[in-house]
Amino acid sequence: MFNYETVVGLEVHMQINTKSKVFCECSTEFGAEPNTNICVICTSQPGTIPILNKKAVEAIVKTGLALNFTINKQCTFARKQYFYPDVPKNYQITQSEPPLCSKGKLKIYIDGKEKIVNLARIHLEEDAGKLVHEIGNRKLDYSLLDLNRASVGLMELVTEPELSSPQEALEFLNELKTIVEYLGTSQCSMEEGKMRCDVNVSVRSAGQKELGTRIEIKNMNSISGVRDAIAYEVERQIEVLNSGGKLIQETRLWEAEEGITKSMRTKEGALDYRYFPEPDLVPFELSDSFIEDLKKDIPELPMMRKQRLIDDYALSDYDAGYLTSKREIADFYEESLGFTKDKKICAKSLSNWLSTELNGKLNADKKEISQSPVSSQSLAKLVNLIIDGKISGKIAKIVFEDMYLKSLDPEIVVKEKGLAQISDEGELAKICQEAINESPKVVEEFKAGKERAIGAIVGLVMKKSKGQANPGLANKIILEKLKN
């Protein structure tokens, strides 16, 4: 038996976030009626000429810059020939050599340890149409063709074969998705097919230099699916090798429900795409200023933003990780922090309110932070009320209900419902005296030296005041009363 190591390389297709397709003016809108977003160009009518969408090139160069790629100024296109019914022109316009971006890097963390994954390339290509084999749950005995997706712009990012476990592939895809979402160059929603992934997996004896025979798993559409498919595939390959068998280079399909991969076809060894320069798109050169302008447009990326939040506000790794998991959440947090009375003092409390209370309610309602009925300013006001001792954490939860359900301002809720904390000594002293009178046993215990017993009296004060007493002050008053 050998000791095997896993080698994984990924080819990730991300739909470029542009309003129109890459070679025509048709909309890229998801979920439109079949064949409504089509024209003579994206349905491949003879004699039509593709016109390059500048925004698509911008998106790829911006993504490349953010991932430390070298940008190739020479922009060229190629025809990749193949027959498939969802590509009526019998070729796909793509980039061969050079791609727009070569040799990038992405940093991930595995069990707290940094790993740099080398990236081979990002190139621009057009998507194919879609064959439809069922309507609702009804399987058809014929196929329908929907060309809405034909010629939608894709960026294909290819990694070097350097990922070495299912978990690493998962972390890599999560980090890539987060960065690209920050950049806004793709929406990366896997449910809508805007991020898809081909997974190449091989194994080799530990220490061996040459790569093992690779198996490609096509068209994965969930990140956890990628992880599970690699885990399954590695085990299968090791079993084949250990039983004296040989692996052949092939394409396999992931059957998510069964949790297994199945052979689809042996690798198109003989298949030659006969790439040649696309005659309808003339090569051109990107100007330095075009690239420089895009560089300036790159926002602070998630890992750096996370570190800054940790450094500036002493947030935990976990908290900062949640807050920077999406750009919209981080923006909401920092905007809200700007409305608090003291960023350093309020940072932790605000982070808690955002990640537990607000996030919990949004999740339950399947809403994004952009649809939050609680504004960033409102949430800051709530935190201010707590930090100022105007309301307790418990009361704050009641106030928050109204903020969320009715979009009300917390200060108004506190005022109208009379929820302000009782910090008036005279008023509080009266309630404390009542509570002491009603707790003779506790008083005895206290006098017998058990100071902690007064917690019960503070509890009673809180109950009597319906949670509005200032617990610190109540504690102090009760202590004084009992000591005298």
Ligand code: ADP
């Ligand atoms: P193709 O274009 O035929 O799919 P590439 O050489 O461009 O082939 O490789 C595609 C992907 O497969 C890359 O992500 C690469 O890292 C990965 N890869 C190549 N060889 C192996 C291997 N032996 N094991 C795992 N991944 C591999």
Ligand code: MG
């Ligand atoms: Mg491939």
Ligand code: ZN
């Ligand atoms: Zn079109």
